[in-house]
Amino acid sequence: MSLTERDSSTWRPRDPFPNIRAAGKLVPVGDTTKTCLQEITPGALTPPVVRKFVNSARPPIGTVRVFHGKANDPDTASTLVHGVNTKSSINAGSVINPAPKTRFQERLRHLHEINYQKAPLGRSGVQGPGLPSWLDSEKTMFGVTTLQCNKKTSLYLTGGEVINPPKTTHQVKKEADEGHQLYVRSHGSYFVGERVDRKYNCSHYKRDSRFGVPTPHFNDGRTISRSLRWPCDSLMHNSAKLVSKRCDNFREKTQPQTGKVHDPIAETLNVRAPSAGLVTPNNA
Structure with a gap:
């Protein structure tokens, strides 16, 4: 093979062993990753009856979960609008400083208020046609006259009275x-301690009769005082106070005693004598 053939774009290597089969697997032309991942045959389609149950439990991405009982119903919830449209009110700026009116608007306002201008001050003008001929609109009044309070006759009282x-x-x-029996009958309102009349028709029973044994009662409050003061609380001040030995020793060591010098480390100085045969640092 010449040098020119090596440098050319159509150069092919020479097989030194043409009779021996090449190692490896021959990949068919056109097998790509897309074709490997793509299904050859389409999958089984889910029936519509089963699909509504699947979508209710595992809805697709980006869809709203729909209950299987409403899967086939028309979608009316997305089109419904509740409430009333709120209209913006007049702002304070337009009320304080209104825009100037045109001559047409001013004339229209004058025509609307011309009926009120005819009526004299303190009287009501003619409100409109349709009233009877015998009715005088200026002198006829309706309603009942409210009577003022007269302190001399005392017929009408004020709110405070x-x-x-x-x-x-x-x-x-x-x-x-005098009016208590009326309230007993209508509202069941009894006085404190008043017994209810149950309308018993018995010869041996009277309304004022009582049952049971009378309870001893004292107005001076001795029974309540006895219940508030238990025997254990009253005898506590007279009984002897018990103090543990540990607390007594602690107080004796930490608090000064009468007639004695306060020495907190007095117990630590009482060292027992060494026994025979033992060597101490002082005897060594």
Whole structure:
């Protein structure tokens, strides 16, 4: 093989052993990654009856989960709008400093208010047609005249006299006792300690009769005082106070005693004598 053939673009290597098969696997032409990952045959299609259950449990990416009971229903929720459109109110700037009106707007306002300008001050003008001929619109009044309070006749009372009437305590109590039976019948309102009349028709039973055994009662409060003061609390001040030996030794060591010099380390100086046969640092 010449040098010119080596440098050319059509150079091919020479097989020294043409009778021996080359090692390796022959890859078919056109096998790419896309063709390897792509299914040859399309997958089985999910039936629509089963698909609504699958989408309810595992919806596709980017879709809204729909309950399987509403899968085939028309989508009306996305088109519904609730509430009322809120209109913006007039701002304060336009009220304080309104825009100038044109001559047409000013004339229209004058025509609307011309009916009010005809009525004299303190009287009502003609509101419109349709009233009877015998009705005088200026002199006819409707309603009932409100009577003012007259302190001399005392026929009408003010609000303060109704809430807090000028009566003595005896008069108020007498009126309350007279109307008490009415409130018992209508509202079931009884006085404190008043017994209910149950309408028993028995010869041996009366309304004022009582049952049970009377409980001993004292108005001086001795029973309550006895319940608030338990025997253990009252005898605690007279009984002897028990102190543990550990607390007593601690106080004796840390607190000064009468007639003794306070020496906190006095116990540490009481060292026992060494026994025979033992060597101590002092004897060494």
